[in-house]
Each structure stands twice: as structure tokens, then as C-alpha cells.
Amino acid sequence: MASSSVAADMELDRPNLEDYLPPDSLPQEAPRNLHLRDLLDISPVLTEAAGAIVDDSFTRCFKSNSPEPWNWNIYLFPLWCLGVVIRYGILFPLRSLTLAIGWLAFFAAFFPVHFLLKGQDKLRSKIERKLVEMMCSVFVASWTGVIKYHGPRPSTRPHQVFVANHTSMIDFIILEQMTAFAVIMQKHPGWVGFIQKTILESVGCIWFNRNDLRDREVTARKLRDHVQQPDKNPLLIFPEGTCVNNQYTVMFKKGAFELGCAVCPIAIKYNKIFVDAFWNSKKQSFTMHLVRLMTSWAVVCDVWYLPPQYLREGETAIAFAERVRDMIAARAGLKKVPWDGYLKHNRPSPKHTEEKQRIFAESVLMRLEEK
Amino acid sequence: MSPFVTANRKEQKYREIKNWNHFCNQTTGGGVGFIFTIGFAVSIRFGSSGVEAGIATRRTKFSSATRIPRPVTIVSSGSGDLLLPLFPAAAVRGGPAEMGSTSSMLTQYDIEEVQDHCNHAFSQPEIVSLYHRFCQLDRNGGGFVSADEFMSVPEFAVNPLSQRLLRMLDGLNFKEFVAFLSAFSPRTSLQQKMEFIFRVYDTDCNGKVAFDDMLSILRDLTGSFMTEQQRQKVLTHVLEEAGYTKDSHFTLPDFMKILGNSELKMEVEVPID
Numbered sequence: 001m002a003s004s005s006v007a008a009d010m011e012l013d014r015p016n017l018e019d020y021l022p023p024d025s026l027p028q029e030a031p032r033n034l035h036l037r038d039l040l041d042i043s044p045v046l047t048e049a050a051g052a053i054v055d056d057s058f059t060r061c062f063k064s065n066s067p068e069p070w071n072w073n074i075y076l077f078p079l080w081c082l083g084v085v086i087r088y089g090i091l092f093p094l095r096s097l098t099l100a101i102g103w104l105a106f107f108a109a110f111f112p113v114h115f116l117l118k119g120q121d122k123l124r125s126k127i128e129r130k131l132v133e134m135m136c137s138v139f140v141a142s143w144t145g146v147i148k149y150h151g152p153r154p155s156t157r158p159h160q161v162f163v164a165n166h167t168s169m170i171d172f173i174i175l176e177q178m179t180a181f182a183v184i185m186q187k188h189p190g191w192v193g194f195i196q197k198t199i200l201e202s203v204g205c206i207w208f209n210r211n212d213l214r215d216r217e218v219t220a221r222k223l224r225d226h227v228q229q230p231d232k233n234p235l236l237i238f239p240e241g242t243c244v245n246n247q248y249t250v251m252f253k254k255g256a257f258e259l260g261c262a263v264c265p266i267a268i269k270y271n272k273i274f275v276d277a278f279w280n281s282k283k284q285s286f287t288m289h290l291v292r293l294m295t296s297w298a299v300v301c302d303v304w305y306l307p308p309q310y311l312r313e314g315e316t317a318i319a320f321a322e323r324v325r326d327m328i329a330a331r332a333g334l335k336k337v338p339w340d341g342y343l344k345h346n347r348p349s350p351k352h353t354e355e356k357q358r359i360f361a362e363s364v365l366m367r368l369e370e371k
Numbered sequence: 372m373s374p375f376v377t378a379n380r381k382e383q384k385y386r387e388i389k390n391w392n393h394f395c396n397q398t399t400g401g402g403v404g405f406i407f408t409i410g411f412a413v414s415i416r417f418g419s420s421g422v423e424a425g426i427a428t429r430r431t432k433f434s435s436a437t438r439i440p441r442p443v444t445i446v447s448s449g450s451g452d453l454l455l456p457l458f459p460a461a462a463v464r465g466g467p468a469e470m471g472s473t474s475s476m477l478t479q480y481d482i483e484e485v486q487d488h489c490n491h492a493f494s495q496p497e498i499v500s501l502y503h504r505f506c507q508l509d510r511n512g513g514g515f516v517s518a519d520e521f522m523s524v525p526e527f528a529v530n531p532l533s534q535r536l537l538r539m540l541d542g543l544n545f546k547e548f549v550a551f552l553s554a555f556s557p558r559t560s561l562q563q564k565m566e567f568i569f570r571v572y573d574t575d576c577n578g579k580v581a582f583d584d585m586l587s588i589l590r591d592l593t594g595s596f597m598t599e600q601q602r603q604k605v606l607t608h609v610l611e612e613a614g615y616t617k618d619s620h621f622t623l624p625d626f627m628k629i630l631g632n633s634e635l636k637m638e639v640e641v642p643i644d
Binding site for chain 2: 034035036037038039040041042043044045046047048049050051052053054055056057058059063339343347348352353354356357358360361362364365368
């Protein structure tokens with residue numbers, strides 16, 4: 001069952017596009033006879049295409065927002081220069097030092113615990129969890145994270161899964177600092193991959209390659225196992241599957257919503273006053289992203305833990321996912337778009353085109369028969 | 372690869388503007404970079420987001436045109452950083468009004484040129500907005516948008532006529548891009564809009580639309596939801612009803628006569644921020 005649902009992901013895992021499209025893109029009720037002119041007039045389709053070229057909701061989701069320039073004035077410019085000197089000359093080295101000390105302390109404690117306490121699994125995982133939380137706090141400190149958490153802290157109960165909107169990998173760090181979550185993430189190369197493999201495994205994180213269908217099957221099975229076990233860390237999923245610029249939300253993948261357990265939404269909103277926290281992975285490596293954060297004045301962010309939601313009777317997983325997305329979007333002030341975030345990497349399936357073709361063909365045939 | 376990118380001076384300039392933009396962005400990425408080259412206008416580029424200070428000059432090639440080289444006034448790239456003249460007086464003259472999001476890497480001269488090219492179908496702010504969009508679509512910064520880059524817009528990719536339009540769109544530079552879109556401006560006459568539709572039909576560019584051309588558009592629009600026989604039947608039927616036969620060829624005037632009295636609503640709004 002798990003495997004089939006994952007394989008069908010690409011096909012079924014999407015909300016109703018028609019809800020979002022402008023009403024005039026759907027065929028108007030016109031039960032008139034079909035004339036040559038009606039058939040030759042392709043202007044609606046052309047207009048739609050041109051509209052997409054001029055502006056489209058998908059690209060807007062992944063647009064970095066640069067901060068408002070304020071240094072344009074001859075009086076402000078020296079101030080800004082002073083700021084640059086402080087940020088790069090003082091803050092950045094201090095923060096790097098903090099991070100380095102943090103890493104040293106972390107490794108010095110982590111590896112002995114990991115290898116010496118092999119017998120006592122419970123104690124070991126508890127210490128490791130605390131260490132990971134500590135390391136995340138060090139990270140947050142390294143960009144002077146000013147983070148306000150609203151709502152009750154997440155509890156570690158079985159049969160629940162946390163879902164949050166996704167802006168950058170620092171989402172994970174910010175949430176992990178409060179509660180040790182087991183997160184589902186994309187496999188990364190480089191030092192992030194190394195940390196994934198060595199350290200995050202101890203808090204029960206699961207990773208996969210989003211382009212590998214078999215990997216996704218395995219992940220779905222692991223998810224099911226994970227939520228059943230009471231002593232595991234709570235599960236955290238970013239159902240968008242990709243980083244969005246914190247002004248929009250793309251479609252939530254339904255995987256997290258068909259595990260048959262409580263879904264606890266978390267809304268994360270970054271304040272762009274000092275720096276844009278969006279990680280544009282196509283343009284920037286994660287290291288550069290961190291450097292950018294570390295050279296800013298501060299990362300200001302709000303986190304809301306929202307009340308748990310359950311699948312309602314007769315509700316499909318897709319409708320459930322949409323409902324939770326509504327909650328998060330409303331709380332964090334995000335605009336919703338119907339697109340699958342994976343379209344960043346893949347082309348849209350021909351299904352959408354076929355749907356348009358079907359509607360057109362039906363209207364032509366219907367009007368022809370009326371003759 | 373792209374037959375549409377012509378190598379005349381103006382085109383070259385657009386690409387140069389882009390390269391310049393790209394160059395500035397690179398400069399700002401690494402750290403405080405001061406690059407001096409020989410030229411006329413000296414600009415400091417800086418913004419509030421980081422270490423962005425690259426002093427650079429326009430290369431003389433840029434201003435080798437007949438017009439008089441002049442200092443670049445406030446120009447801000449799509450990324451919101453600022454290019455300010457080095458001289459405070461000029462900075463004050465430029466004033467905060469121009470500091471907003473309306474400025475771009477295009478000069479007034481460039482904008483007017485593009486406007487002329489598209490018969491003033493778009494206002495100046497619209498051209499600026501389209502230029503930002505063009506740069507956004509042109510991901511590799513080559514100065515033209517390839518078919519692949521157009522297809523990365525999902526809303527365009529799902530359009531049934533996208534493949535057909537791509538033949539007209541592939542490799543457009545900015546001027547051609549605006550000219551293409553001008554058919555969708557409210558300022559463009561109905562006749563020009565119909566000419567545009569005619570061009571979409573007339574794939575072999577022989578000035579005539581035959582039965583096969585219409586059939587192939589219908590094929591794109593209906594896909595697998597109508598059989599080939601049904602399509603032929605429908606088309607023959609409506610042609611005969613309008614007093615034509617299967618073998619009729621439509622020229623542009625015929626085409627306009629047919630479409631003439633229908634209400635074409637071919638308008639796309641260019642967002643201006």
C-alpha cells in the first residue's frame with residue numbers, strides 16, 4: 001500500500017488546479033452553434049500563454065527578496081559603511097569563533113558518548129539529543145537569531161507528526177533547538193551530507209533522494225514505522241519538499257497526511273528587516289547562505305505551534321493537506337499557489353495540458369451535436 | 372544556436388548591459404571588490420545587504436555609439452542594490468525619488484528605443500517591468516531566453532499551444548520579446564492582434580492558412596480527446612457553413628473578415644511594482 005501510494009504521488013498528489021485558475025480561463029457556457037470564427041479564435045489560449053510569460057505565480061515563489069536599500073543618502077552612507085565594518089569585521093569573526101567552539105565542544109562530547117555508551121541506548125540517545133539541541137542553539141546564536149516561539153511546546157508522544165512551511169534549512173535548526181525532532185530531508189552533498197550521516201542519524205532523521213522513486217518508497221515505509229514507536233523523537237516533515245521564499249506556499253505533498261496520526265502544524269515567518277532567510281539553492285550553496293546570515297545584524301523569526309489536526313470523516317489526504325496548509329498560510333501570512341514545488345526540478349506532467357484539451361474538445365463536440 | 376540574436380550594435384548593447392549586471396553581482400558576492408577600468412562614468416555600487424562595493428566603469432565600448440557618453444544616473448539592478456554616482460552632487464540630484472524600484476539597468480534612451488520598436492504598445496514603467504521579467508526568465512544571463520527557459524514556467528508549459536509558440540519565442544532578445552508581447556497590449560489595434568493570430572496559424576510563413584494549418588492547431592487544442600476523423604469533420608463542417616471548402620486558402624484579409632466581428636479579448640496586464 002505504501003509503495004503504490006508513493007508511485008502514484010506524481011499523479012494524484014495535487015489539489016484541484018481549477019480552484020486557482022482565473023475564472024475566464026475556463027470555457028464559458030456558450031451553447032450556441034459552432035461557427036468557423038469560434039474555432040479559429042484561439043485568442044484565449046494565446047492570452048493565457050502570454051500572461052504566463054509576463055508573470056507567473058510559480059516563479060514568484062522562488063524569488064529572493066533583497067532588503068530595501070536605505071544607504072542612498074550622503075548622511076546615511078557613512079553609517080551604512082560603519083555597519084559593514086562592524087558586521088564583517090567584528091560580528092562575523094566573533095560568530096565564526098562561537099561556531100567553531102560549539103563544534104569542538106560538540107564533537108568532543110558526541111563521539112565519546114556515541115562509542116562508549118553503546119550498551120545503554122536510552123541514556124545515550126538522551127545525551128545525544130541534548131547535544132544536537134545544544135549545537136542548534138549555537139547555530140542560532142551564530143546569526144543572533146531573535147526567535148519568538150508562540151504556543152505550547154511540542155510534546156514527545158507517539159502517533160503525531162509535525163509539518164511546517166519551508167524556507168531554508170535553518171528552519172530545521174530553529175525548530176530543533178527547542179525540541180529534538182526527527183526530520184525527513186533531502187540527501188545533501190558536502191559537509192551537510194556528512195552531518196546528516198554521522199550525527200543526525202542519532203536523533204532518528206530520515207533522508208532520501210527526491211528524484212529516486214525507490215528511495216521514496218523506502219522513506220514512506222520508514223515514516224510509518226517511525227510514528228508507531230513511542231520512544232522515538234517526534235517526526236518533522238516539510239511537506240512542500242523544497243524551499244519557498246516565505247511569501248508563498250506551494251502544494252503540500254500528501255505523504256505526511258496519510259500516516260493516520262495527528263498532524264501538528266508549525267508556521268514559520270521570517271522578518272526580512274535585516275536579511276532574507278530564503279535559501280535559493282540553485283544560486284547559493286548552504287555554506288554561502290550561512291555566511292550571508294552570519295554577516296547580517298540578526299535573523300528575526302516567529303514560530304507558531306498550532307493545535308493538532310486530525311483527518312475528518314470522509315476527508316481525503318489531499319483535502320486534509322490543503323486544510324493544514326490553509327492554517328499555516330493564514331498564520332504566517334503566506335499566499336497559496338497550487339503548484340507542486342518539484343516543478344523546480346521537473347516539467348509539469350502532461351495531465352494539466354490534457355485537462356485543458358479535454359475541456360476544449362468536449363465543448364466543440366457538444367456544440368457540434370446540437371446542430 | 373539562436374538565429375534570432377542579431378549582432379548589431381543595439382542588440383550587443385543589451386547583452387552588454389546584462390553582462391555588466393552579471394559582473395556587478397559577481398563582484399558583490401565575494402567581498403569588497405574594487406575594480407578599476409578605463410572609461411567615463413564611475414559608479415559605486417552598494418546596498419544594505421552586504422559587502423557590496425565595486426567601483427567600476429563602463430568600458431568605452433559601451434559608449435562608442437554616436438551619442439555623447441554621460442554619467443550613469445541612479446541605476447539599480449533587479450536585486451535591489453544601488454548604483455550611485457561617485458559624486459555626491461549627482462547623488463543629491465538623483466534624489467530619493469529615483470531610488471525606488473522604478474529604476475533599472477535600462478537608460479531612458481534604451482527604453483525609448485524599445486518603445487519605438489513595439490509601436491508604443493507599452494508604457495515606460497511597463498518596459499522596465501518587462502525587462503526585470505526578461506532577466507528573470509533568462510537564467511543563464513545570455514541576453515536571450517531559450518525555449519528551455521520558457522518551459523521552466525509551469526503555467527506556460529501546460530498551455531496546449533506552448534510548443535507552437537516556442538517556435539516563435541525561442542531565442543528572443545529583449546527587443547523581440549517585447550515586440551512579441553505587444554500583441555497582447557490594450558494599446559495594440561485589433562488588426563495587429565489578428566495579424567498575430569494569423570502568424571500563429573501560418574507556420575510555414577507563406578502568407579496563407581490552409582486546411583492543414585487549421586487542423587494542426589485543432590490537434591494541439593484537443594489532443595487525444597477528439598479523433599482525427601472528428602477533427603476533420605468538425606473543420607469541414609464549419610468551413611462549408613461559412614461558405615468555404617476544404618481546399619480554400621485564407622490570406623490575411625480573409626482571416627480578418629472571419630474573425631473581424633468577434634470580440635477578441637487578447638489583453639495581458641503587465642504588473643508594475
